[in-house]
Amino acid sequence: MIEGSGIEKSFRSRGGVLGARRVQALRGVDFAIPKGGAVSFIGESGCGKTTLGRILAGLETFDAGRLVVDGEDLSALKPKRREPVFRRIQLIHQDPYSALNPTATVEMTLRDPLSLRARQTDRPHSWVSSRATEVLEMVGLDPGYVLPRYPHQLSGGMRQRVVIARALTVDPEALVADEAVSMIDVSLRLGILDLLRRLRSELGVSILFITHDVATARYVGADGELYVIYRGQIIEHGATDKVIANPVHPYTQCLLSAIPVMHGLEEPGVDRLEPTEPLSELQAEGGCLFASRCPFVAERCRAERPQLMPVGDSGHEHACFFPEVRRVVATPIG
Numbered sequence: 408m409i410e411g412s413g414i415e416k417s418f419r420s421r422g423g424v425l426g427a428r429r430v431q432a433l434r435g436v437d438f439a440i441p442k443g444g445a446v447s448f449i450g451e452s453g454c455g456k457t458t459l460g461r462i463l464a465g466l467e468t469f470d471a472g473r474l475v476v477d478g479e480d481l482s483a484l485k486p487k488r489r490e491p492v493f494r495r496i497q498l499i500h501q502d503p504y505s506a507l508n509p510t511a512t513v514e515m516t517l518r519d520p521l522s523l524r525a526r527q528t529d530r531p532h533s534w535v536s537s538r539a540t541e542v543l544e545m546v547g548l549d550p551g552y553v554l555p556r557y558p559h560q561l562s563g564g565m566r567q568r569v570v571i572a573r574a575l576t577v578d579p580e581a582l583v584a585d586e587a588v589s590m591i592d593v594s595l596r597l598g599i600l601d602l603l604r605r606l607r608s609e610l611g612v613s614i615l616f617i618t619h620d621v622a623t624a625r626y627v628g629a630d631g632e633l634y635v636i637y638r639g640q641i642i643e644h645g646a647t648d649k650v651i652a653n654p655v656h657p658y659t660q661c662l663l664s665a666i667p668v669m670h671g672l673e674e675p676g677v678d679r680l681e682p683t684e685p686l687s688e689l690q691a692e693g694g695c696l697f698a699s700r701c702p703f704v705a706e707r708c709r710a711e712r713p714q715l716m717p718v719g720d721s722g723h724e725h726a727c728f729f730p731e732v733r734r735v736v737a738t739p740i741g
């Protein structure tokens with residue numbers, strides 16, 4: 408179980424018309440990723456998704472809050488003891504090409520982490536190559552074909568599979584997939600999403616799926632939890648299916664009504680919603696972060712910031728003073 412509470416992170420941004428200022432990337436984010444669970448974070452560009460993924464993988468520090476992995480508060484641990492915990496949370500990011508060393512064959516890429524693993528677990532060196540074959544087979548690659556090859560000799564989909572195979576060398580507890588299919592040819596995306604689903608069911612690895620695309624979030628973890636994040640704040644959260652079927656926050660509704668209607672098999676939801684204005688970073692702080700774009704904004708929304716509150720007792724939560732279910736998702740006909 409990986410739990411975050413009150414995670415805050417700001418960056419100093421340089422340049423721009425206003426000169427140096429601070430960007431609040433995460434504003435007190437709470438979440439829980441159960442063992443073997445699927446949790447999705449969705450939100451538009453710049454809302455803080457990657458920052459959260461990097462914090463989870465130990466690649467970024469945070470300013471406030473707690474990160475607890477299997478009951479251990481990581482901030483309380485010395486770096487030497489923190490490192491092995493972070494190693495079990497592996498980040499798969501969008502560009503598999505930059506994640507791999509272009510001068511190393513797949514065999515070389517897998518050998519280092521596996522040799523370390525062999526030493527840590529007192530296994531003979533011969534285990535390294537048999538395990539390399541195993542992890543490649545697990546991700547659907549032909550070891551004979553890929554082991555001697557360099558990243559540029561593989562397709563984008565194969566490269567992302569190699570990245571996932573490398574992540575598996577440490578027997579990870581969780582994979583953080585940050586837009587993991589966005590740079591991959593559309594025809595190969597479904598295969599990677601299926602692979603993540605399979606690793607979850609066969610190995611019990613938890614998946615944290617970061618995306619701006621609701622359809623892929625639903626595909627990977629329909630039985631999991633969905634967190635909708637807007638400018639660094641969680642504004643709606645609950646069981647993925649429930650939130651998608653009955654979104655109550657106007658931002659979630661805008662996000663969901665942007666799902667394309669495909670194949671003529673679906674009809675659009677009754678209420679199509681779009682933000683009234685494009686996202687601007689120069690908004691007054693203090694009120695609801697979504698106020699200036701919200702089609703339903705009221706006086707109170709500009710004066711006070713809503714915090715997460717429950718909808719009934721199902722675990723569904725939202726941060727809106729005027730929540731209302733609107734049917735916005737395309738639904739199959741017949």
Ligand SMILES: Nc1ncnc2c1ncn2[C@@H]1O[C@H](COP(=O)(O)OP(=O)(O)OP(=O)(O)O)[C@@H](O)[C@H]1O
Nearest residue numbers: 418419420430432451452453454455456457458459
């Ligand atoms: N290293 C950094 N230095 C300065 N600002 C940063 C840094 N990393 C992120 N930011 C800022 O923090 C905010 C959140 O960025 P982040 O990359 O987490 O967003 P994101 O949701 O992943 O966006 P995208 O969908 O475009 O990948 C943005 O305003 C971004 O400009």
Ligand SMILES: [Mg+2]
Nearest residue numbers: 456457458585
């Ligand atoms: Mg990102």
